[in-house]
Amino acid sequence: MNDKRYSARFRAVDALLIVLMILPILFGIALYILFTPESQGIEIAGARIYFTIPMPLQPLPITESQVNSWIVIVSVFFLCLYLTHGLSATHPTKRQHLVEWGIEQTQHLVSDNMGEFFKDFAPFVASIMMLSALSSLLTLVGLYPPTSDLNVVGGWALLVFVLITYYKFKCGPIHYLRSYTEPVAFLTPLNVISEFATPVSMAFRHYGNILSGSVISVLVAAALQGLSAMIFGRLPGFLGQFPFLQIGIPAVLSVYFDIFSGLLQAFIFAMLTMLYVASGFPEEDYREKLKRKAAAKAGTQSV
Amino acid sequence: MQSSEVISVNIWQIIISILNLLILFLILKKFLYKPVEAMLQKRQSLIDKDLESAKEANAEAQSKKKIYEDKLSAADSEAEDILNEARRRAERKSDKIVASAKERADDIVSQAKSDAELEKKRAQSEIKHEITEVSTLLSEKILEREINKEDHRKLIDSFIENLGDDYDGNE
Numbered sequence: 001m002n003d004k005r006y007s008a009r010f011r012a013v014d015a016l017l018i019v020l021m022i023l024p025i026l027f028g029i030a031l032y033i034l035f036t037p038e039s040q041g042i043e044i045a046g047a048r049i050y051f052t053i054p055m056p057l058q059p060l061p062i063t064e065s066q067v068n069s070w071i072v073i074v075s076v077f078f079l080c081l082y083l084t085h086g087l088s089a090t091h092p093t094k095r096q097h098l099v100e101w102g103i104e105q106t107q108h109l110v111s112d113n114m115g116e117f118f119k120d121f122a123p124f125v126a127s128i129m130m131l132s133a134l135s136s137l138l139t140l141v142g143l144y145p146p147t148s149d150l151n152v153v154g155g156w157a158l159l160v161f162v163l164i165t166y167y168k169f170k171c172g173p174i175h176y177l178r179s180y181t182e183p184v185a186f187l188t189p190l191n192v193i194s195e196f197a198t199p200v201s202m203a204f205r206h207y208g209n210i211l212s213g214s215v216i217s218v219l220v221a222a223a224l225q226g227l228s229a230m231i232f233g234r235l236p237g238f239l240g241q242f243p244f245l246q247i248g249i250p251a252v253l254s255v256y257f258d259i260f261s262g263l264l265q266a267f268i269f270a271m272l273t274m275l276y277v278a279s280g281f282p283e284e285d286y287r288e289k290l291k292r293k294a295a296a297k298a299g300t301q302s303v
Numbered sequence: 304m305q306s307s308e309v310i311s312v313n314i315w316q317i318i319i320s321i322l323n324l325l326i327l328f329l330i331l332k333k334f335l336y337k338p339v340e341a342m343l344q345k346r347q348s349l350i351d352k353d354l355e356s357a358k359e360a361n362a363e364a365q366s367k368k369k370i371y372e373d374k375l376s377a378a379d380s381e382a383e384d385i386l387n388e389a390r391r392r393a394e395r396k397s398d399k400i401v402a403s404a405k406e407r408a409d410d411i412v413s414q415a416k417s418d419a420e421l422e423k424k425r426a427q428s429e430i431k432h433e434i435t436e437v438s439t440l441l442s443e444k445i446l447e448r449e450i451n452k453e454d455h456r457k458l459i460d461s462f463i464e465n466l467g468d469d470y471d472g473n474e
Contacts, residue, residue: 046307060315063307069323076327080334087338089346103339123332131327146320151313155320211309 010086017082024071028143031067044215047144065149072134072146102126113271114278121274128156129270136210136262139254147265148211150203157203160273164198167281171289175282202272209265213257221250434466435459 035048047063054060083099092100106126111119135146146152168176180191228245307313438459 044309046309046311048306055315058314060319061307061313063316066316066319069320073323073327073330077330077334080330084335084338087342089342089349099335099339100343103336123336124328126336127324127328127331130331131324149307149316150310151316152320152323154312155317156324158317159321159324 014082014085017078017085021075021078021082024074025138025141025143028068028071028138029141032064032143044218047146047149063149064144065146065152068138068143069131069135069146069152071143072131072138076130076134110274113274115283117281117283118274118278121277125270125274128273129266132156132206132266132269133263136266137258139214139258139262145210145214145262147206147262148214150207153207153269154199154203156269157199157206160202160276161199163273164276164280167277171282171285175285179282198276202269206265206269209261213261217250217253217257220253221246224249431463434463438462 031050035050047065049061049063050067052059052061083095086093087096087099103122103126106129107119107122110122110125114121132147135152137145139145165176168179180188180195182191224245225243228243232239232242232244439455442455
């Protein structure tokens, strides 16, 4: 193989990208270690505030959620550069197979769930999945998961709500307002409520799942500490202090709450985004409208 | 260091979160999807080009095959023609040779026959002459005188005539 992909320069760039990918996470860990005071027993609190910027309406605290989100974004940016480094149409590497597979999967997922009209949504859905999943997985390296902050997930849900409304508006405001009176007029209040409940439920579902995982993990760890103090407390010296029951058992919980639940919630959030946006969009009516417009245009042109 | 509440709502944080998502969307679109899709398109065009050229090569091969097959069958029939022609010519030639040989043989036979006839005639006329001489001599001797030459000729001629008839009949 000819390939400049095996040259030293190429490998150096690869290594640099990997380092740049990991560096933000290390930076986050360092920040956490530097700024976190020693914990005193059970502690269930929100994100730590690094500093606060005075803003109109409400001061803006820069907390762990924001910083950790940026860490994820920077890491993903370098991950993208790493994955697309050395793409080749004729000699794909293992890395490239992985990228192609991933992209095809998201594109299939989007066109299966949303239809061909929305096939450009693939990068958006992928970014929701990645941001959500990687944010939740930050707990694996001991960082605060931004997804357990209501503001972060609420922002995403709001964006999704804007998208839903935008696509509902595609057939004009009258069509949009009329969609609330379906199937019967007296259900209008319920329709309005369910419309606004959508982003709220999405935000609270995601946020609640991740936060509850953290809370339960902390509670179980504390309980195990108490339990082992009760059982092994009579042992002499150091052995009496050591929380034996905290070995292993929290790891099992972590597999569920940090990995499984995090990935599942990311998937659910992305699925709900796709389904809400696609089902809110009146595709048939929109096509008809386009056809009428095209016909009208042709009519004015012929005149 | 203080922490925020477990449930707190902050407009700016929400806006930052929205912007974060949009930024990540743009990053993924520009740095992941676009290059990969461009690469896939390039690959597709390469495949299309290969298929196209393969199709062309196939068509060319087919047409060449047809040409060669045509040429081959033409050559076959030509060879057949040449063979037939050669056979016909050989036959004609042999016929001619046989015919000329026969002619010559006939010629030889007829020549021989005419020669024989000539010889016979000559012999006859010789014998006739001899006989005439002898009979003249004999008659002179018998008659002791010379007979009229004219009479004598007639006589002998008639005699030979009869003799010849007898001779012919005996043959």
